[in-house]
Amino acid sequence: MNITEKILARASGKSSISPGDVTFANVDKVMMHDVSGPGVIKVFEKLQKQGIDTEKLWDPSRVWVAEDHFVPSAEKISAENISKLTAFVKKYNIGRHFRYGMGQYGICHTISHEEAMVMPGDVYVGGDSHTNTTGALGAFACGLGHTDIAYVLLHGRIWFRVPETYYFHLDAKLPDHIMAKDLILHIIGEIGTDGGAYRAMQFGGPGIDAMSVQSRLTLCNMTTEAGAKCGIVEPDQKTIQYLESRGATNINPVTGDADAQYAKRFEYEAEKLEPLVAEPFSPENTKPVREAPTVELDKSYIGSCTGAKYEDLVAVARILKGRKVRIRTEILPAAISIYRRAMENGLLSIFLDAGATIGPPTCGACCGAHMGVLAKDEICISTTNRNFPGRMGHVESQTYLASPLVAAASAVTGKITDPRDLP
Amino acid sequence: MKSFTAISGGIIPLGRSNVDTDQIIPKQFLKLIQRTGFGEFLFHDWRHEPDGSMRPGFILDDPAYKDSKILVTGSNFGCGSSREHAVWALCDYGFEVIVASSFADIFFSNCIKNGLLPARVGKEDALTLMQKKEARVDLISQTITAESHTIPFEIDPQAKKILLEGLDDIARTLNLEEKITRFERDSKTPSIL
Numbered sequence: 001m002n003i004t005e006k007i008l009a010r011a012s013g014k015s016s017i018s019p020g021d022v023t024f025a026n027v028d029k030v031m032m033h034d035v036s037g038p039g040v041i042k043v044f045e046k047l048q049k050q051g052i053d054t055e056k057l058w059d060p061s062r063v064w065v066a067e068d069h070f071v072p073s074a075e076k077i078s079a080e081n082i083s084k085l086t087a088f089v090k091k092y093n094i095g096r097h098f099r100y101g102m103g104q105y106g107i108c109h110t111i112s113h114e115e116a117m118v119m120p121g122d123v124y125v126g127g128d129s130h131t132n133t134t135g136a137l138g139a140f141a142c143g144l145g146h147t148d149i150a151y152v153l154l155h156g157r158i159w160f161r162v163p164e165t166y167y168f169h170l171d172a173k174l175p176d177h178i179m180a181k182d183l184i185l186h187i188i189g190e191i192g193t194d195g196g197a198y199r200a201m202q203f204g205g206p207g208i209d210a211m212s213v214q215s216r217l218t219l220c221n222m223t224t225e226a227g228a229k230c231g232i233v234e235p236d237q238k239t240i241q242y243l244e245s246r247g248a249t250n251i252n253p254v255t256g257d258a259d260a261q262y263a264k265r266f267e268y269e270a271e272k273l274e275p276l277v278a279e280p281f282s283p284e285n286t287k288p289v290r291e292a293p294t295v296e297l298d299k300s301y302i303g304s305c306t307g308a309k310y311e312d313l314v315a316v317a318r319i320l321k322g323r324k325v326r327i328r329t330e331i332l333p334a335a336i337s338i339y340r341r342a343m344e345n346g347l348l349s350i351f352l353d354a355g356a357t358i359g360p361p362t363c364g365a366c367c368g369a370h371m372g373v374l375a376k377d378e379i380c381i382s383t384t385n386r387n388f389p390g391r392m393g394h395v396e397s398q399t400y401l402a403s404p405l406v407a408a409a410s411a412v413t414g415k416i417t418d419p420r421d422l423p
Numbered sequence: 424m425k426s427f428t429a430i431s432g433g434i435i436p437l438g439r440s441n442v443d444t445d446q447i448i449p450k451q452f453l454k455l456i457q458r459t460g461f462g463e464f465l466f467h468d469w470r471h472e473p474d475g476s477m478r479p480g481f482i483l484d485d486p487a488y489k490d491s492k493i494l495v496t497g498s499n500f501g502c503g504s505s506r507e508h509a510v511w512a513l514c515d516y517g518f519e520v521i522v523a524s525s526f527a528d529i530f531f532s533n534c535i536k537n538g539l540l541p542a543r544v545g546k547e548d549a550l551t552l553m554q555k556k557e558a559r560v561d562l563i564s565q566t567i568t569a570e571s572h573t574i575p576f577e578i579d580p581q582a583k584k585i586l587l588e589g590l591d592d593i594a595r596t597l598n599l600e601e602k603i604t605r606f607e608r609d610s611k612t613p614s615i616l
Contacts, residue, residue: 022581035453039507070454077454129505129529145507145533151592159592161579193441194499198528227502227527282441367504368450376473388443388503395468 002165002260003234004200007140010254011123019164019263026157028122028139032149033066033108034078036127037085039146040153047150057092058156064096064117065089066108069363071100074370106335106361109133109305112141113217114335116246120235120253125152130305130385132223136216137243138235138253143224163229164263165200166191170207172270177419179315180215181307181383181403183268184222185276189286190266196226199263203233207270213242214311221306222385225283275418277381278401281389289406289418298378300325300411301392302404303332303359304366307383310338312404317347319408319419320354326414329356330372332364356411368392374399381410424538426589429561430519432492434569435482436553442496443503444530448512450504461508462515483516493560495522495552500541501530510537520560522567522576524549535582536591542567542576562586 001009001016009017011025032040044054057063065085070078089097096117098105104115108126111117112134118124120138125131131143144152152158168187174180188195201223208216220231233239235253243251274288302308302316313333331351333339339361342348351358364371366384374380374393380400382392387399400416409417452464470481482488494513500523501509510533513521520540534541540562544552552558555569560576562583567574578586585591 035506081454127505129503131505143505143529145505145510145529145536147507147536147591148532159581161581193502194525194527197499197525227499229528368445386443386503388441388445390449390468391445394473 002200002202002256002262003138003254004140004165004202004230004232005162005260006254006256007121007123008160008162010121011140017162019162021162023160023162024157025123025160027125027152028062029118029124030063030149030152031066031108031112031117031124031126031128031131032063033068033128034071034081034085035069036146036149037065037088038081040127040150041084041088043146043150054154057094057153060093061095062156063092063094063153064098065094066098066111067100067105068107068361069367070369071362072360100360104336106333106338107305107363109221110309110334110338110361113137113213113242114246114337116243116248119243119248119251120239125149125158129224130221132228132231133217133221133305135223135230135232136213136220137239138233138255140230140232141220142230161198163198163200165202166196167262167265168201168203168268169205169265170203170268170270171205172207173210174207174215174270174273177275177405178270178273179403179405180211180218181222182273182276184219185278185283185286185401186268186273187266188222188226188283189276189278191226193225193282193284194227196223196228198227198229201226201228201231202262203231207268208233209236212311213238214309217309218306222283225385275403275406275420277406277416278387280387280398280400283386283401289402289416290421292400292416294415295379297327297381297410297414297416299328299330299372299374299380300407301330301365301372301380301382301384302407303330303334303362303364303382304384305334306385307404307407308332308334308338310341312383313338313342313347315404316408317350319405319412319422320356321350323354323412323422325355325411327411328372329354329411330359330365331356332359332371333361335361365392381407381416383407424589424591424594427519427538427540427562427586429559429563430492431557431559432519433488433490433557434493434495434552434555435488435491437482437494437496438553440497441499441502444501444506444509445503447501447509448506453506453508459511459515461512462517465512465516490517492517492519493522493558494518494520495549497549498524498546500526502527505529505533507533507537510534510539514539522549522552531582535585538586538589540578540586542578544574544576548574
């Protein structure tokens with residue numbers, strides 16, 4: 001069995017499992033946020049009307065809650081949603097609640113690894129499509145709708161159809177100007193936005209071994225954009241060290257068997273990869289940066305669970321150091337812990353000296369919520385994950401998806417720019 | 424959740440692929456957390472001008488298509504955000520069946536939980552159905568009949584069973600309490616499929 005099959009088998013109390021099997025798996029961790037949480041509360045209210053007992057959660061210590069989409073509260077209704085969510089956390093005595101303005105908080109997927117909320121080998125479900133991100137720690141991580149999350153909260157388990165696995169092999173370490181974002185855009189451009197539909201996308205090979213945990217998180221994060229059930233990387237010493245440095249103990253990793261089977265194998269050569277952008281309006285519309293159209297950009301947005309981890313900010317600082325931005329540039333670290341490291345290591349000064357604005361951790365304009373949404377006809381280059389019509393604001397605005405290096409280089413020139421071409 | 428066996432109704436063709444959940448229900452309505460009333464916001468930004476007035480010409484607001492129950496669309500319908508509000512909006516608007524050549528995974532699962540039938544057909548069949556005015560959709564035989572055409576559709580057996588029984592997972596679990604107790608006792612996987 002491969003790693004995904006082994007995790008699902010273990011969680012189902014079975015000795016073996018195959019793609020296509022339907023299995024009833026125990027869940028280790030469940031997450032909801034300020035959009036899915038209120039949705040789940042509504043499902044609870046519906047169940048109560050049907051006379052179903054919702055007084056107790058299966059295990060509140062395995063549940064955690066993030067405030068990220070509409071925080072700091074964008075207006076009255078989002079403020080009320082945060083209040084409702086807070087009351088729910090209190091009523092059910094939920095394990096962890098990351099509240100803005102009260103120490104560590106941030107985008108749910110970033111918190112999942114920054115706070116070591118999910119362990120290798122876990123079955124982790126979240127009320128958000130980018131829950132796939134955390135598979136980079138060697139967990140089975142996937143997003144669910146509100147009704148499914150409500151079910152897990154009450155019963156601690158859920159049905160899965162075991163996905164078949166596509167294996168993406170990278171032969172060597174990525175060159176300096178190429179980031180994990182370029183690789184995943186390359187893959188999505190090749191297989192399409194439904195190319196990974198209901199499959200596990202596993203990443204491996206010497207190039208992935210050489211990659212930091214944060215880069216692996218970027219890869220798994222965007223498996224969602226290929227329609228995948230989950231993204232996953234086998235845990236190694238780096239994974240364990242990453243989690244232990246964040247307080248984790250008793251890590252019990254699962255890895256695939258030597259004779260693991262994969263439905264399909266894809267090969268990538270690190271040296272042949274180019275910095276890419278995904279043009280509007282789909283993550284599959286990829287093109288090398290050097291062949292991108294000459295457009296006058298209005299904004300560079302560096303944020304989100306995809307593109308505002310510490311490593312992403314370091315990449316941006318590499319470009320912005322000693323340079324000035326020519327277009328509006330917003331940088332929103334994805335969690336307070338990242339914000340703090342950026343401050344302590346001098347990154348924030350580099351950003352301010354370059355003229356960028358620094359915002360608080362939030363999903364913000366990535367989902368078009370607030371904090372710099374786009375006007376009609378505005379064009380943005382962004383380190384985020386989706387560029388569907390209206391995703392970041394007006395339905396006639398445009399977003400080009402890119403790596404932090406490309407977004408920063410483009411901020412400097414005002415045009416879509418390969419970091420190698422900066423003067 | 425009511426059970427689904429067969430329905431007859433009008434077809435609304437939506438000849439696009441990769442319709443993401445933000446097109447189905449834009450993010451500004453996610454903050455509204457009632458489970459009903461989302462229908463009026465369905466495809467909001469396609470149906471309305473930025474000033475809020477109705478945009479003429481969108482098929483949903485064409486009186487000829489009023490009260491249609493079947494939406495026929497292209498591939499990868501429901502991709503993007505996991506928001507269940509998208510399914511709530513489609514149901515609240517009155518749709519009972521979505522026909523597409525493929526569905527995004529979380530959206531598909533959300534449909535099943537809310538009694539909305541996601542029927543997967545071949546690309547050519549979807550195009551054929553987009554030309555028809557109305558159809559009968561039969562879940563038991565997994566067929567869509569429109570005029571002289573009978574088109575088979577795919578749905579996985581577990582999803583079919585849930586829709587036919589009209590029981591969501593929570594109701595199914597309650598029905599299966601005895602087996603679950605036995606599962607807890609024996610620590611074996613229940614054979615409820």
